[in-house]
Amino acid sequence: MEFYDATKVEVLYSKQDIQERIDALGKQITADYIDASKPLVLIGVLKGSFLFMADLCRSIDLPIEVDFLGLSSYGDAEESSGVVRVTQDLSRSIEGKHVLVVEDIIDTGLTMNYLLQNLDTRRPASVKVASLLSKPARAKIEIKIDYLGFEIPDRFVIGYGLDYASKFRNLPFIGVNVGEGLPLNPQRSN
Ligand code: IMP
Ligand code: MG
Numbered sequence: 104m105e106f107y108d109a110t111k112v113e114v115l116y117s118k119q120d121i122q123e124r125i126d127a128l129g130k131q132i133t134a135d136y137i138d139a140s141k142p143l144v145l146i147g148v149l150k151g152s153f154l155f156m157a158d159l160c161r162s163i164d165l166p167i168e169v170d171f172l173g174l175s176s177y178g179d180a181e182e183s184s185g186v187v188r189v190t191q192d193l194s195r196s197i198e199g200k201h202v203l204v205v206e207d208i209i210d211t212g213l214t215m216n217y218l219l220q221n222l223d224t225r226r227p228a229s230v231k232v233a234s235l236l237s238k239p240a241r242a243k244i245e246i247k248i249d250y251l252g253f254e255i256p257d258r259f260v261i262g263y264g265l266d267y268a269s270k271f272r273n274l275p276f277i278g279v280n281v282g283e284g285l286p287l288n289p290q291r292s293n
Contacts, residue, residue, distance in 0.1 A: 104291060107271065111286035112261070112278040116253060121235075121263060121277065122158065128233065128250045129162025136165055136201065141228045143201045148218065149173040149191060150272065151207030154264040155235045155252075159205060170194055174214055187217040202227040203250075207264045208236040212244040219246075236260065236277070253277075261286075 116124075136143050145163075147156035149171050160169055173191030202222060209215050215232065222230055233250035240257040261267045262274030268285065280286050 104288065106288055106291055106293070107274065108286045108288045111280060111282045111284075112274070113281050114276050114278050115255065115260060116263075116277040118275045121252070124252050125155070125158045125235075126162050128252065129159060129164075132159075132203065132233070132250060133164045139201055141199060141201055142166075142168055143203060144168040144170055144195075144197055145203050145205050145233075146193065146197070146222075147171045147205045148207070148214070151264045151266065152205045152235075154272075155207055156205045159233065168195075168200075170197075172218070174218060187214055189221075197222065197225050197227045199226070199228050202230045204230065204232050206232065206234045208238065208260070209234045209246050209248060210238050210241050212242050212246040215246045216244045235263070236265075 143165060145156065145160055145167055147153060147169070150173070156169070156171075160167060170193050171191065172193050173189065175188045175190050204215070204218065204222070206215060215234075219230060219232075231249040232246065234248050235252040237248055237251055237254050238257055239254060258279045259267070260277050260279055261271040262277050264272050265277070266272045267280060270285065
């Protein structure tokens with residue numbers, strides 16, 4: 104019995120849909136950077152990108168480096184506060200390296216806009232963006248997404264790294280919470 108209430112979660116993209124799309128992105132990224140003379144570092148934006156990063160980096164056939172940066176733009180609310188806070192910095196310099204930012208979702212674009220400005224000051228060779236999801240209907244700032252998984256309608260999604268009130272990141276699919284309240288299984292006490 105699952106910890107979530109399946110009647111309150113509508114599956115938007117299954118595990119297989121996600122894997123197939125990521126494999127295609129990985130091939131595209133491999134082809135685009137195969138002749139690059141400088142190192143490619145994937146920078147995952149914590150926490151939401153951790154599963155996308157895990158699958159994307161394994162679908163890239165290149166000697167990449169991986170690093171993470173913690174950003175927080177939301178409290179436990181669904182609405183962006185517009186205030187971005189660095190909760191954990193990169194572990195190594197990105198100067199002279201090709202950077203690929205790996206993000207779960209670009210919603211208003213405020214978080215990515217802040218991050219791109221921040222990374223630019225560190226003198227990377229180039230910066231590109233990979234995002235699993237994009238919600239163009241809510242964009243406040245236009246962000247160029249070089250590698251996009253799926254464009255989605257203006258709905259709050261959970262799973263595959265994306266949270267609702269810090270939970271549901273471990274759902275193996277991307278879904279929408281339908282009905283009232285958190286989609287937890289009432290028959291499970293934990
Ligand atoms: P933005 O600054 O509005 O583009 O928001 C970006 C961040 O908000 C993402 O990295 C997510 O962590 C979070 N976010 C935006 N939309 C959703 C959603 O539908 N579900 C879960 N998290 C979301
Ligand atoms: Mg988040």
